[in-house]
Amino acid sequence: MKALVNRKYGSLKSLTIEEVPTPSIKSDEVLVKVKAVSINDWDLGMIKGSSFVNRMQSGLFKPKLQILGSDVAGVVVSVGSEVTKFRIGDRVYGDLSNNQFGGFAEYTATYEKHLCHMPESMPFDIAAAIPQAGMLAYQALYDFIEIRDGMRILINGAGGGVGTYAVQMLRDLNVHLTGVDAEVKREMLLSMGYNAFKDYKKVDFTKLADKYDLIIDCKTNKPLSKYAKVLNDDGMYITIGGDMIKVIRILLGSKSLEKKYGRKYNCVQLSTNRNLPEINQLYEEGKLTSIIDPRRFTLLSGREAMTYYASGEHLGKVLIVIEE
Ligand SMILES: NC(=O)c1ccc[n+]([C@@H]2O[C@H](COP(=O)([O-])OP(=O)(O)OC[C@H]3O[C@@H](n4cnc5c(N)ncnc54)[C@H](OP(=O)(O)O)[C@@H]3O)[C@@H](O)[C@H]2O)c1
Structure with missing residues (x-):
């Protein structure tokens, strides 16, 4: 699969699109085909290794978490034998920052507790913008x-x-x-x-x-x-x-x-994904949606998306939509 990979801290120029193995799942994990992923301040900090806290999380000298992207929305394509909440074909979203990130890619694997079903009427881009900022x-x-x-x-x-x-x-x-x-x-x-x-x-x-x-x-x-x-x-x-x-x-x-x-x-000490069911209800009642910057990016233009996010010129969430 294709992924946006960060092999060293520092400049956004070191971000590259690479062909990497599609993650395999354990018995309690779910494999998601990512449809959209939004950018958060945390992704930028982890790519730059800008603070001690970022480096404590992702390696002092070299990033261990090389595929960032926490807020994903997509479709379940495979489930482990112990997974009870999801089935193949389910539309899901969630914040993966408590579980190795991994959203800037065509597929990501995560434990079921990091995902929530999306309302039927919620598009993937709206969903991908929500998890971290919505919970905060x-x-x-x-x-x-x-x-x-x-x-x-x-x-x-x-x-x-x-x-x-x-x-x-x-x-x-x-x-x-x-x-x-x-x-x-x-x-x-x-x-x-x-x-x-x-x-x-x-x-x-x-x-x-x-x-x-x-x-x-x-x-x-x-x-x-x-x-x-x-x-x-x-x-x-x-x-x-x-x-x-x-x-x-x-x-x-x-x-x-x-x-x-x-x-x-x-x-606030973020409790990831805890209130996504309440957000789903607000969305279904027409009381809440995502404000998304009109510029859209694909995985191939992922570095450009990060650069645009870092410039502070965006209005609303910056989205990467994963092309088929
Ligand atoms: N507590 C936790 O557990 C936890 C977990 C994850 C993340 N976080 C943190 O939560 C925050 C997330 O906020 P967010 O998603 O809303 O961030 P965001 O989307 O990056 O928005 C921050 C806003 O502040 C504006 N801004 C920049 N400098 C400013 C200044 N000096 N005074 C006032 N506004 C300024 C920015 O404008 P420009 O775009 O023009 O710069 C932007 O509109 C981040 O700080 C992140 O690190 C906390």
Whole structure:
């Protein structure tokens, strides 16, 4: 089969299309013919080996995980003897980041627990965009706090995967939602339901007078003390990702941060695929879909897709559609 392979850390130029063996499956695994795969920040970090955390996961000096791509949608073509949930021909999707990635390829093998059935009406590209960003948005909104009427919520990095799913999850609720991102995303975000927009290149939201009950941060790039200053008395700050040192400080020291700054700090620790059934329901009720960049890529143009993603010029999720 063909796959987009990364044999050394560093530049995206080292990504190559190669002919590699189709994975064989164990008795509790499923082989999926990949139809579409979306790109996440994690893929880029693992290709570049940009942080210590990335290298801890994929090898200190050389990538052990050479075929990345976590968020896949496709068709089951083979099942192990112990698999109970899926049959050949099932349409499935899921985040494989807890199981060796492997989505930038024509076929991928994974345990059944990493996959979920797709609703019949859901196309593969919509599905492939959802798993990681959709779960991060869902778990940030529902795992830590009860969303109440009249809440003022800010999402930093609102134009990415997380922010575009979160606004749809909040649409029926009576909350005031502010998005922070680059100017080019203003119109799209306001039309999706954000009530206010701030361009991070022009203003620092932590220095303005506006206060929030909840901040969800995909960037975590300000001193942690600053977030407390723009939170109401019982407000909460939730990091999803960004500056790793700050994220780890919150993960390990949320109680001491609360004591020091008088506001609650939390960190989403992604539980992959956990709430895909709830997402399926939202999709079937017409309440949620994926915002996908109009440029489409194939496996053969996979390196171009990664380069485009890294440029930050995209609007919505960047998709690689696997040609027949
Ligand atoms: N907590 C966990 O367990 C876990 C698991 C997996 C991933 N993650 C992390 O979760 C995050 C995923 O977020 P996502 O999928 O929504 O990311 P994304 O799609 O890459 O979107 C991030 C958005 O932030 C914008 N942005 C860039 N610099 C900014 C700044 N200084 N201030 C405000 N906005 C800025 C980006 O714009 P441009 O496109 O213009 O740059 C983009 O629209 C990533 O940080 C990822 O590493 C966390």
